[in-house]
Amino acid sequence: MADVFVSYDRRDRDLAEKVVAALTEQGLTVWWDDRITPHETWDKTIEREVDNAKKVLVLWTKNSVESDWVRTEAGAAKEATPPKLIQARFSDCKVPLAFRLLQHVDLIGWTPKRRHSGWDRLVMWLKDGIDQPAVPSPGAGGPIPPEELSPADEPVQADAAPAEAAPPDAPAVAPNEPVVVPATMGLGSFAASAETTDEVAPPYGGGAGQSNVETPPYGGGTGAATGSTPAYGGGAAEAEAAEAGPVPVTMAPSGSTTDAGAPGGTKTQGIDKRLLIGGGIALGVVVLVAAVMMLMSGGGADFSDEEQATLGGYLNGYAERYAQGLPQVGDDELARLADDAAYDYEVRLDGGSSYRVLGACDTNCRDVDIYVMDPSGQEIGRDILTDDFPVVEIPNAQNGTYTVRIGMPDCGTDACIGAARLYQVD
Secondary structure (H helix, E strand, O other), X not given: OOOEEEEOOHHHHHHHHHHHHHHHHOOOOEEOHHHOOOOOOHHXXXXXXXXXXXXXXXEEOOOHHHOHHHHXXXXXXXXXXXXXXXXXXXXXXXXOHHHOOOOOEEOOOOOOOOOOHXXXXXXXXXHEOOOEOOOOOEOOOEEOOHHHOOHHHOOOOOOOOOOOOOOOOOOOOOOOOOEEEOHXXXXXXXXXXXXXXXXXXXXXXXXXXXXXXXXXXXXXXXXXXXEOOOOOOOOHHHHHHHHHOOEEXXXXXXXXXXXXXXXXXXXXXXXXXXXXXXXXXXXXXXXXXXXXXXXXXXXXXXXXXXXXXXXXXXXHHHHHHHOOOOOEEEEEEEEEEOOOEEEXXXXXXOOOOOEEEEEEEOOOEEEEEEEEEOOOOOEEEEEOOOOOOOEEEEOOOOOEEEEEEEEEEEEOOOOEEXXXXXXXXX
8 A cells, every 4th residue: 555646647757756765754654557567457556545545645737737537536536535635836827726725836847856845744744644643733833731841931910000100309299299200201212212123033023123113932822912010211411301301380270361561481392292292102102003003813704705715625525535524613713814913803712522623824925823722711622733724623622612723934925814614532
């Protein structure tokens, strides 16, 4: 019994020969029609080898998409129990409609002597279920035993922000006294602080452009972020103003008027204009950061019927391999995510049952990850292999709300669509 049956068009014989040799170097046993002996019946031999092979690899090219035999072999592999069709596209061609909803690897321009990320994925697909369990093992998609967790892996509970204490030498402000604001809190300070960037790059954080924002590992939940407040610096002008002492700002009552003839010139009505401008800038920064976080989280995105059908088709294909005969729990969850972004959603699970989470992503995505957290926030499983079909087990679930995180570590465009689906195992 061969590990892999290679289906190709006769006009692509040179390509097939290179693929067979490269797979053999990976330790896989490969059967292709070059092995048919003169006394064997060709069609019966092909049918037997397709049935016996553990995986059927179809080499889609401009020639093979027109071959009835290649389509027939691909159809037999797709309808096998369990399905064993693996597809690779070696030229700029359109995969036949009957197989378009199943994932394929793009290997356009592949050569045996040059490393290709798509080839690594193809080999992993072919070896899946042959030299390793079909369901990923702990650390690569299965549950994480408690003893394997280090203190650094445990979720950090965010403490409530402490009330900002006044400096020891700050003067007391008596009731009805003018409010004194240090000069270093003027417009110059806001400009200086805007130039300060202390970027922290978490696994699924916001990335560049979110100054002074630290995100907990793995995104910290939907829309959650912890802001780190920069120290208000200032240039030489601010230092001189600080030495000159505080600038009194009188909070004038509503309806007060400007007295042009008052001693010392015109009085400014109400609060100092510098504070108004500075406050406007601060508000703008908050709104901008919130907008960026909403975009990065992927929440609230709308999906067309075609997008939902495409991702649903991918999940159906993976379900034939990893969740055959299992009942689906709830609807598919989709998220539009930029590179290195993540999206969390919650699912209610019944205690005592086991579950399985399948993931998928669109053709622009090169890698998608799935994480699962229990009701206490403790991570209990993850699949962070470099692939686009993550599988995570939830054994003996507690009765409560679990969090599923879709991570997008490698998107080949501005935004990719990731999806997750839950199945009940028992």
